[in-house]
Amino acid sequence: MNGVGATKRLADTTLISQAVQSRLKSDILDGQFTPGSKLGTAMLQERYDSSVGTLREALSHLLSEGLVEMSAGRGYRVAPVSRADLLDVSALYIELEERAVVDSVRHGDAEWETEIVASFHRLSRIEALPREERIRRSSEWLACHRAFHLALVAACRSRWVLRVRAGLYDHMERYRLISQKHRPLSIHKRREHELLRDAALGRQAEEVGTLLRRHLAETTDTVLRYAPQFMPEPGEPGSD
Amino acid sequence: MNGVGATKRLADTTLISQAVQSRLKSDILDGQFTPGSKLGTAMLQERYDSSVGTLREALSHLLSEGLVEMSAGRGYRVAPVSRADLLDVSALYIELEERAVVDSVRHGDAEWETEIVASFHRLSRIEALPREERIRRSSEWLACHRAFHLALVAACRSRWVLRVRAGLYDHMERYRLISQKHRPLSIHKRREHELLRDAALGRQAEEVGTLLRRHLAETTDTVLRYAPQFMPEPGEPGSD
DNA sequence: TCTTCTTTGACTTTCGAAAGTTGAGGGGCC
């Protein structure tokens, strides 16, 4: 059965093309593909077990998220990374995240509070695990960390700020993961997350904004410091 | 010839899928499709004379730009419009545009200046035409107006600010065009554009930023005032 | 007459093959 295929579903209500897109995105963020490397259809077809058309649709979507690049007639490549791009992404991301969280704290309801408490708890549980276990389940940590930060800003009333922020989060995560390969192990900022949670629940909007800005700026600094390819070049000015 | 088709090109180095995407986008911005209406493949196939796969690729791209929406298994629809969405898009767009132009004025070079002068001139030429002619060539006016505003911010060093701004510009243009159907004729702001040009060439960064912010805010006000569907609803607060 | 089940038709989604393009390597010419 299912000879030529059509609308076959994997899990719940996800389409194949969405599943492929999601997996491909994870693999790019994860550093499974070297930045700048070619994404040939033959290779992808084998890796994700789907047809050219489906792959193309996924790639097309990732293209406008900025995770892959395309040149007409020459196929797709993984978007390159650079120190300049990291600084650029980071600056805009921090600004939008701060703006979103301030609005979110001011307008969040009871359900919003609950989700913050819940997602923080989930994150803590994973971070409390023994080192070995934590490494094995690192993708789970990623999801929880993402969920916690999303919960903080979830009540922001601007759909557009949230949308753009979401795209930038992906790029930030990619940089974090790339740099993580050159570090001992991620320095989990349990204490900072806790402060964020408490200030959010205490409705101290400005305070949360400041904490978050500092939290993110430190993250970017860490990435810059540990990944050799993001070291400032001799001739270039740092960030001025 | 060209029986089953493959990589056939239209103009220069444009792919069919890009051409279709571009035309579809224009038609959506233009209001050729009612917001919220269905984008069935059969209809699109006839309209743009291309295959399902190609259309799907174009739609997929427009999906992540936010111009169309998709529900799994039920196809694509034109993204709806609303007063709330307009206010949201507008607020973020104005902020990014101002930020971009300030940085642009501070770092633009000679070539940047030239492009501003040139694009302003092109825009003026069209606006100086007799009414009839201007209406007939309204798509040309759109392109020139877009080019002028792009020229102003082109020297902004943040690729990401420019990228996000570009997406938001499309949505703003859509709202402008929708409201234009309910107005006598677009009130061209020749004088304001001239002031923008001169302040930019005079390198008065803050001044340009303020002018631009006001210019855009007025545009949004005009859209809100003239399109009946964007009037504030009785029970709802305006924008607080 | 209203509800529910069934059937059917239109539609979305997926696939694999066909057509055309790119760029590299080998052979010929200056």
Added chain:
DNA sequence: GGCCCCTCAACTTTCGAAAGTCAAAGAAGA
């Protein structure tokens, strides 16, 4: 020996048909 052209294989891009799904219309029962 170096440069240019031609050929060819690998690849991208496009297409149309096949498989599966959704929802509306019609029929049967209460």
